[in-house]
Amino acid sequence: MTTIQMINSNAGEAMHLFEVMKKYGATCSLEFNKGIGNDPFIGISGVNVDVEYLEGDVAVEGDTLIVKLGETDFAFGLRDHSFSKFISSSQITVAVMANDTDYTAWFNSSVITPEGIEEASNYDATIGDNDMSDPIFTLEEQELICFLRNLDFDTVLDAISGIHRTADQSKNKAAMHSRVGRTQTANAFDKQVANLEQLAYLLGKANKDYNAHVLQVD
Numbered sequence: 001m002t003t004i005q006m007i008n009s010n011a012g013e014a015m016h017l018f019e020v021m022k023k024y025g026a027t028c029s030l031e032f033n034k035g036i037g038n039d040p041f042i043g044i045s046g047v048n049v050d051v052e053y054l055e056g057d058v059a060v061e062g063d064t065l066i067v068k069l070g071e072t073d074f075a076f077g078l079r080d081h082s083f084s085k086f087i088s089s090s091q092i093t094v095a096v097m098a099n100d101t102d103y104t105a106w107f108n109s110s111v112i113t114p115e116g117i118e119e120a121s122n123y124d125a126t127i128g129d130n131d132m133s134d135p136i137f138t139l140e141e142q143e144l145i146c147f148l149r150n151l152d153f154d155t156v157l158d159a160i161s162g163i164h165r166t167a168d169q170s171k172n173k174a175a176m177h178s179r180v181g182r183t184q185t186a187n188a189f190d191k192q193v194a195n196l197e198q199l200a201y202l203l204g205k206a207n208k209d210y211n212a213h214v215l216q217v218d
Contacts, residue, residue, distance in 0.1 A: 007084060027047055028110070049067070156204060
């Protein structure tokens, strides 16, 4: 039996690794190990993977990493969990450990191409930082602004309607988690709802036709 040496990681890199799995078409398997034992008490084999990062109230529950395996969501609060990784020449392993050592969740990818392994290994922790002190827009950001500004009304309306539908789905997830006592996860989905509603509002506000036809109507 081969023994691997896990390397300390963080939620940002874990999210990056799950995104690489999804991007390169790898499936993911899961084993939940209870306590210090090695026998899994939950197992999922070879399903599609997705990942989501939900921001929460820093003063209350903090942020949450949601790992989606097939039809099942697993929520890991950043305050309550630590992360580690192992990247081989063809596979990615991510471990999520409860800080009270009650369980460890082991996520193992299927075989990934060399290009995927290279991308997984080149995580840049600075990507995604929200530094608003520099007002200079990149060329891509300028292109996005011009694109949003000049989209036709019907396209913007469809996009905003889609965002609202996703927000409604998140509201339902928040209510579902709240009913079973998962307050931290419910609050994270509530935060996502607020972000989506703000995104829909700003998208409409940035488009001249939508702004004229909808937002300016009292």
